[in-house]
Amino acid sequence: MGHLKTMSSRASNRKLTPSQRNRVRSITTPLNEWYAVRHRDLPWRENQDPYRVWISEIMLQQTQVKTVIPYYERFMGRFPTVVSLSEADEDEVLEYWAGLGYYSRGRNLRVAAQQVVRDHGGALPNDEAGLRSLPGIGEYTAAAIGSIAFDHAVPVIDGNVERVLARYLTLEGDPKKGDSNTLLREAARIALPNEQPGDHNQAMMELGATVCTPRAPGCGDCPIASGCRANKLGRPEAFPPPRQRRKPEIQHWLAAVIVTPTGIVVRRAAEDAPFLKTQWGVPLWPVDDAPDPRQAATKLRALVRSEFDFELGRASYQAEIKHSITYRSLRVHVVTIPASTANEQTAPRTVQVGDAWKLPGLHRKIVECAARQSTNN
């Protein structure tokens, strides 16, 4: 009956053992006492207003707290209510999102606000199905809003929670899949108290973000280190296992900073552009290899002439900028070129250097690079 034993021991990996369950239960009290004292004062923690919680959770997707804070303050200043966001132009919402990345988050936020006004009387739905029906809200964000804003006793599982529990239980597999995922979910549910579930969920994430970090975790400062198996093994960094990543591809691009009397020319990227689709920015063209400065200037001049109706001045090479977008390692060769519009009817949209913050990070870097160079000249 060897195969039966194998089957049963494999099946048992899908449930926490009684002793594991006890260890997980012992997380709750010390963790929440730690959080009460050590939590960071963050702008979205001033109150439980569902709109504020929602905006913060969307911004925090794949984005660190330190990065989010200034964007959050600026965004809330301009769009303080669901209605104000629902009435905004997409371009303006994206201006306030520019630099944060993952721009579908900003587009979805506006559409969702319109849905909330139209279908829910302007108040975020306070049930999971209602929240998940909104674009941009998936399993994690619905649970985060539900627990933090509405006191629903549902656990959240984000990258932090995955790491904390994978270490605590020394889960060997990918926490997003298979048995490790099943065990993780059971553990997260068991650790969750019925009182103040939002604080508990934030405590789990806060611990992951500030103590149980991916590299160099601070086990000496961890309130649950005594029950943590990875700490006992002395190699907490080994959990969870590293993820498989697509190999970076180096790509060379030419960027045109076309300087007209009214500002720098920007245009909308095509819907089928390889990245930053439909986003405003300076014209970009792919090139096969790294050009030398003279080639870059000459080629760029020809490209600008082929697509715009300008009187062009002398093209001058500025610098190479490095910028990564997902798996693409971009090498962007920045060329400036003075221009005057030959035909007022076709006057393009322009931006001032001071407004470069309204552009995606890549284009902001390009404009600021050109401005810096020309100041030096």
Add this chain to the structure above:
DNA sequence: TAGACGTGGCG
């Protein structure tokens, strides 16, 4: 469902 999506912090 695995891959795409932006950017910055940090060791």
Add this chain to the structure above:
DNA sequence: TCGCCAAGTCT
């Protein structure tokens, strides 16, 4: 400098 990874969602 460079590579890993982040309070995920969508298709």
